[in-house]
Amino acid sequence: MAEDQFDVLVIGGGPGGYVAAIRAAQLGLKTACIESRGKLGGTCLNVGCIPSKALLQSSESYHHALHKAEALGLTYEKVGFDLKKIHEHKTKVVGQLTDGVEYLFKKNKVTYLKGFGSFVEPGKVKVKSDSDEKVYSAKNVIIATGSAPVELPSAPFDGKTVVDSTGALDFDKVPKHLVVIGGGVIGLELGSVWARLGAKVSVVEAADTILPMMDKDVIRAMKKSLGKEGLEFYEKTKFVELKKKGRSTVVVCDKAGEAVELSCDKVLVAVGRRAYSEGLGLDAVGIETERGKIPVNDRFQTKVDGVWAIGDVIDGPMLAHKAEEEGVACAEFIANKHGHVNYFAIPNVVYTWPEVASVGMTEQECKEKGLEVKIGKVPFSANGRAKCLGETDGFVKIIADKRTDRMVGAHIVGPNASELIGELAIGAEYSASAEDIGRSVHAHPTLSETIKEAALAVDKMSLNA
Structure with a gap:
């Protein structure tokens, strides 16, 4: 195969795109990934998930020192912050992770093409950079261009105010x-x-x-x-x-x-955010968007043979981890394997403090669907570890089908909810019942015991709350 010909060519180096490229290469497909930003990782690593979490961590640590540390017996002569150093920490973390993705490309033999990718015709993609322009051929092209912030006509972005x-x-x-x-x-x-x-x-x-x-x-x-x-x-x-x-x-x-x-x-x-599908030359291959999004089937195929799409540019929640799973599944479908994404089991997280995390349906959605449910809800104020941390705000709420006991929804407000939701996402993936979760042994003392107690509370059998 010629150097400029690939089995898989991915347009977009964000979480969906770079993961799709790595998985395709792992499956033995000659793969390249096009990214125009100059750094891999897309919005998430560069200007989204990662830098915002770095700022959230710094600001939460400062807030804790000001308002919560004294209750734990800690005193400070002076509490302050240096915004310049906070930004330096954020920039350092971003750089380490984007460089890490580039290393993973080298490790997995993924060709990294810097520039803006657009279709010339089916199977041919032009990559334009500041210095040159070149056309590459590919049997399969995955569109993973992500999304951009929605701008209000009456409040245009000026980058300052x-x-x-x-x-x-x-x-x-x-x-x-x-x-x-x-x-x-x-x-x-x-x-x-x-x-x-x-x-x-x-x-x-x-x-x-x-x-x-x-x-x-x-x-x-x-x-x-x-x-x-x-x-x-x-x-x-x-x-x-x-x-x-x-x-x-x-x-x-x-x-x-x-x-x-x-x-x-x-x-x-x-x-909100909008799918980024402009300038891709979709008309050159006969693809029309719907409200900016690219229609695909349940295998991420567009109506054009050999053209696929994943992540924010297609329907579904605009989440980095959703895009990653779609990237893996899409690469596996291209390699004639069995890709899989269970959308019911995709967690959502809000990284405020306390954090919020959920998976499955809300109580309101269950009612709208006419599903009879039973609910277990336990506050973190009943949890020993939460008391030790001085973080007792919030709760765990588990919703189960009244007929089958299958967990159909789980919601956490509280400390480290983003980490705790993983257990319930696995439960959703494997159709766990509330009893399954409640009978699982949880280490003591841990925040995760609140999950166990909430699962037991579904049948009014909670032991410590």
């Missing part, structure tokens, strides 16, 4: 008043970062509540916890426009016909 999630990662000083338009995951996470570091944070949400897709008990708990951090919420409040007033920006909103005006120095627009 009005920013997207990327801009909110790089403020050179703590805002006096940050207005977040959008009460979803991204808005709450980044709002939490700056609130902990001293900013006044106001969250504007057009829906009835923040986190509208979450379980009602989760929403109630998170409003209370985030309120303690200083976040204020304007729910059922529609953003209208921005106005300038001296050096300040005024966010004009409408709440039930009444004007609400919030004067601030920074605005974060976090109203």
